[in-house]
Amino acid sequence: MIRAKFEEALLPPIVALLIALLVGDVLILSFGQSPAAVYRLLLDGTWGNAYGFGQVLYKATTLTFTGVSVALALRAGLFNIGAESQLAAGGFAAALVGLALPAGVPALVALPLYMLAAAIAGGVVGGVPGMLKARFGAHEVITTIMLNFIVLALLNYLISTRFSVHDTLHTADIKSGALPRLADLMAPFHGSAANMVLLLALAVAAAAWWFLFRTRVGFELRAVGLQPQAAEYGGVRVGRVWWSSMVLAGSIAGVGGLNYVLGYKHYYEEGFSAGAGFLGIAVALVGRNHPVGIVIAAVLFATLSQGGLAVNALVPKQMVDVLQAVVIISMATAVPEVRRALLSIRPASSAKATP
């Protein structure tokens, strides 16, 4: 039974990866290169040295936040396509607080303020589609996509007209509450962007797991996601769960903005989210909406995007984008078939065992 559960959780991503590798082989061969050489280069450039690994950890940090954000909403039955703008809004709000704080405020005081600001900004951006859904039944896919445009354009406007340092698209430096980078503690990581927000990401993933599977509100949230009518019958106010889970999802994505703003650059820069919010959807899918899976999937996708830079000498780095896309498509389409086939030869009783 445990083995079956394990297979059910792990087989689809593994099959998806194998398909991606196969497609990758074909692509690499079409460029006249040897797949083995390219994959070795990819691994050397990511897991093979401390700098590359640090970059992987940095990218995985943001992806963990956005992945958990998307997964949390999905558990409540909502498709949050808005993690991109929630992330950007969170980062922006943190930078505003940073600009307002005087220099030399200790991290212990500054950090909670940054987190609060980022969570509120992300929560508002996530909460608006949630409210529209609960109040008017507006579909959250449409509203979160549209809000992405609005929020990102608004931030772009604010940065370029009011907050940017002359001739750049970023704010002035934040002077207080900078978090140590990994390199400050372990010298080999020198130059990589990985920082202490990494620990915050792991804490958020752990908290999300506890919340979803151990608390009453998590129990009700998952019931709404699986069967809203049964949840309603069970005394759950479905609309309230919808908007509050979107607020929560938005605030988690928002806090993810700290990774760049506080941990890496110490300023907000236009466009820093760079698709990490959208990639969070893939991370949540591949991670099966489970916090542990999400952390693993975040590392996987971070490896692929960092690896793209490493293999650029042999094949175009866009090849890695193709691989990411293949993983997503396989997860979304081919693999459920595999899973169904698998379930039909395994005891139905082991199909799912959520508490």
Next chain:
Amino acid sequence: MIRLTAIEKSFGPVRANSGANLEVTKGEIHALVGENGAGKSTLMRILSGMFRPNAGRLEFEGKDVTGWSTADAIKAGVGMVHQHFMLVPTLTVTENILLGAELTKGGGRLDRARARTEMKALIERTGLSVPPEHRVADLTVGEAQRVEILKALYRGARMLILDEPTAVLSPPEVNELWRVLRKLRDEGGTIVLITHKLDEVMAISETITVMRQGETVGRLKTAQTSPSEIARMMVGREVVLAGGGEPTTDRRPQTADHRPQTPALLEVRNLTVAGARKRSAVDNVSFTVAPGEILGVAGVEGNGQTELVEAIAGLRAASAGSISLGGRDIASVSVRGRGDLGLSHIPEDRHERGLVLEYSVAANLILGQQHRFTKRGVLDARRIADHAQSLITTYDIRPADASLPAQALSGGNQQKVVIAREMGGAREFSMLLASQPTRGVDVGAIEFIHAQLRAARDAGKGVLLVSADLNEVLALSDRIAVMYGGRIVAMVPGASATAEQLGTYMTGAAA
């Protein structure tokens, strides 16, 4: 005409058919009976080409056609009328019948004139009267079913399979269906009727095949058998038939005047609930339920029973009127609050509402009471497990494994989970709303559920029983309300009510 021999069909570990046989001769009405989960539908899907058997042989008019496709089956003249209609509600009757076999006149243009004449001819020939130009959405359930039958006949079906066709029909509509089926048979058609209602089997069929646990356990001539013999074969032991055969005499002696003597437990006054269309789903309904009373609500489905129950449970807003429980107005009380006030609810659809199918049995046993199983917002796993264990034992839920997802259980056991939670859960209840409590449940579990309802009544609790099964309402109720078109058109004492009398009210004829 058709012969299925030693059919085996498994879905993973679940063996739906094993040693299933069926032989249907040309020109007969053949009833396929068995409890829910006996493998009737699977066998029919093999016959109609939807499933391929793992083993066994399927012969059609002497030819081996094992593992044929639906297209092959349709071509050979086998048509299936599903329990859930496969019609496009926004298209007209004609368009639905022609869908997939449209008449064209070159260039892909629809030949409407020919469609009209062909439909007219088809309807005249078969005697199945439906207005061909009406949209399916505007038809009654009985008419929609006739469209399904017409659709199969239009495609040249000589053999019709009907899956539980009477589940949604009123008694006169059932009689109309029987008339149509007999006519089809007399013209040389062959009919297989899937059902678990024994009175229907006796009324219409010539031959009966009984299935139990995926296996064919008997083939009988209707003229030479009795309902109790069939029931015994279906279940594998003696059963007490509630109606269908001979009604049980377990009805409480009635007081001279049928109005309850004690103050009402549940009082519904001038309740109106908005419906999907302009018409009110529930239209100015008033009644009371006293402690120690079962009030039965009879009626053809879709006459406001669902909306009535959901309004009382707090799942649907009332547009006018009042609902009070134990003398307290509960109109503004939440679903959870009503539960805490002693209102339990067995919902009509356990797959949609009553259970979260992917949740474990233990989790489902606290659904709606989850706030009673938490410590500062955290679920108390230990108490949930203990609670589940004790209910599983008391209500004999099988398999006795609280960690299984609810969807792994049979229909009867799923319903036991709902009943255990609502009647034996962590909260005391004074009033029970029981909506279709035995739908899709096997005969053994029906006995159990009926006993539970009677026990609740005898313990002084109020029960509002809504059921499409007239025999069930007759067997259990102290008083019976009949709903038609959103109104209560009759309120009669249970002891003296008869199926014929209620049947007339149910159609609105005697309103």
